[in-house]
Amino acid sequence: METLQLETKVHDELRQGEAYAPFANDINGFEKKFYIESYGCQMNFSDSEIVASILNKEGFGATRNYEEADVVLINTCSIREKAEQTIRKRLTEFKRVKEQNPGMLIGVLGCMAERLKAKLLEEEKLVDIVIGPDAYRSLPGLIEEAETGQKGVNVLLSREETYADISPVRLDSNGVTAFVSIMRGCNNMCSFCVVPFTRGRERSRDAHSIVREAQDLFEKGYREVTLLGQNVDSYYWVDESVSNGSALNGAVANAVTFAKLLEMVALIHPTLRVRFSTSHPKDITEEVLRTMAKYDNICKYIHLPLQSGNTRILQLMNRTYTREWYMAKVEQIRNIIPGCGISSDVIAGFCTETEEEHQDTLLMMEFAKYDMSYMFFYSERPGTLAARRYKDDVPEEVKKRRLQEIVKLQNRLSLESNQRDIGKVFTVLIEGESKRSEMDWMGRNTQNKVVVFPKEAHRYKKGDYVQVKVNSCTQATLLGQII
Structure with missing residues (x-):
């Protein structure tokens, strides 16, 4: 899987990869309340909207206050150990609230469900329901089971389930x-x-x-x-x-x-x-x-994960392409779609990575001139091919230092990319007010860059397209004015 979440923040006007709890929908008319919080990738966020639709049909309305919820759900991510630690901490907080409200049910959804179901249910007794990504249709039945004191579990994977017939409830939209x-x-x-x-x-x-x-x-x-x-x-x-x-x-x-x-x-x-x-x-x-x-x-924007700029490491990662092949793909994109925005995923300190191979990654980033990147140091995940085949032998302090070098380089590349846009005019879709000021709009251009500009006296609203001339920039944001 290509990572869809943000680890090192480079867009200060966008929220990605953070905990996500929905705005309450109109809970009038619903007999019960549910609270759902999502972590990790955009697919998890999308899945939470499917879960909300299923629960709405069963008489549950969404609330932003988990203390008043009948069912508290957390949609989990297993991509890195840090994500799992964060979720465990959050479950412990929910459990303390449940002690004051014994009727509350706590459930874990998503990627941690299969891997840690026994620990979460029996050893740590943090949850009442564990349900995998392909089993959300069974959630109402599992809630009924859990209400009787049984543990509700369904982590079966499917070769057919796509939830194509379910219209998602747009949470926090x-x-x-x-x-x-x-x-x-x-x-x-x-x-x-x-x-x-x-x-x-x-x-x-x-x-x-x-x-x-x-x-x-x-x-x-x-x-x-x-x-x-x-x-x-x-x-x-x-x-x-x-x-x-x-x-x-x-x-x-x-x-x-x-x-x-x-x-x-x-x-x-x-x-x-x-x-x-x-x-x-x-x-x-x-x-x-x-x-x-x-x-x-x-x-005109493509997220094209690199992971490593060294062919030997790419082979260990089973990425099925070489350094030279990736460079040719970047050139093809530039030739067919001039001005296309390109971002990437980069992993520092994969198993056996040498200092010279790390330098290959930095050189590749210079070649591709990414507008932004999602940057990680390697975190061994139990059950993966790497965990079974290779020793996680790069010291953590070396991983962190290499990651810092990657981040520093990407910060420079992002700033240079934005500086090249000064003086240009872009079509921007207004997404809402800037986080920093209600006097400014924020939106994105076709290259997925965040653009912030004053509302001034123009009668524009969310969902409108406007022409914005870029006058200045930060490392993460283009700053301009409607023309």
């Missing part, structure tokens, strides 16, 4: 941007990653249901959708309702590739922006790049 899940699971066995074991095999969602969801969002006033998947470029769905499934030049006539899906969503309306996350470098095709270049409303 700004009413302008939304996530749309297009696939689940991952077939890439990157040696450092636990996701194939916690989210199961890859399966693609019905393309027509994706388009319907995006169309519905547009009709409700949303102006940007982000198509989500662990590896969106491997999206592949065959429309069985079309009778002609014959192959032509190796391609199935009624198959929908990711490039075709991008086009289908882009054609909903020219003012609906389309983004996607995340791409695996080995799978992003020229057809996808040509489709991006063809449609103005497909954003």
Whole structure:
């Protein structure tokens, strides 16, 4: 899986990778209340919206106050040890509240569910319900079981479940941007990653249901959708309702590739922006790049995780590409989509990484000139291929020092990238008020850069497109003025 969350913050106007609790919906008319908090990747945030929809139909309304909730749920992340430690601490806080309210139920959802179900249920007695990412439909039944004093558990993985028929409840939404899940699971066995074991095999969602969801969002006033998947470029769905499934030049006539899906969503309306996350470098095709270049409303931004700039380390990571191959992919993107924003994931201190191999990563970052990056030091995850095959032999102090060097370089690259935009005019979608001042708007341009600008006397609102000239910048934000 490509990491979808932010570890080292580089966009001060965006919240990514933080704990996420929903705004209360109208709980009048609901018999019971639920509270849900999400950690980690955007897929978890999207899953929480599916869970909210399932619970709404069972008579539960969302609340932001967990102390008044009948059911408290925490959607978990296992990508790093630090994330699990944070979640355990939070569960301990919930348990203290439960001691004053014995009727409250506490549940763990998502990636920690399968891996730590025994510890959470029996050894530490922190939760009443444990449910995996493919079992959310069974949540109402598990709640009923837990209400009788039984432990509710379902961590079974599925080869079919995509939740295509469930309309997500948009939690904490700004009413302008939304996530749309297009696939689940991952077939890439990157040696450092636990996701194939916690989210199961890859399966693609019905393309027509994706388009319907995006169309519905547009009709409700949303102006940007982000198509989500662990590896969106491997999206592949065959429309069985079309009778002609014959192959032509190796391609199935009624198959929908990711490039075709991008086009289908882009054609909903020219003012609906389309983004996607995340791409695996080995799978992003020229057809996808040509489709991006063809449609103005497909954003010119690609998250292209590197992980390491050294071929030997990439092989240990089972990334299936070389340093030279990745460089050629970056050049292809630059040639087909001039000015395309590119960001990355970088891991410092993977097993056996030498100082020279670390330098290769820094040189690759200089070559790619990433606009921003999600940066980590390696954290061994139990059950992964790396944990079974390799010794985690780089000292933590060395990992942290190498990470600091990566962060320092990326900070410079981000600032230089933003400085190159000074004097340019961008079309910006207004997402809301700036965090720093209610007198300013914030939004993003097509390259996914945050732009902040004064409201002044203009009668604009959230969801409007405006032309903004960039006058200055910080490392993380473009600062400009409506023209």
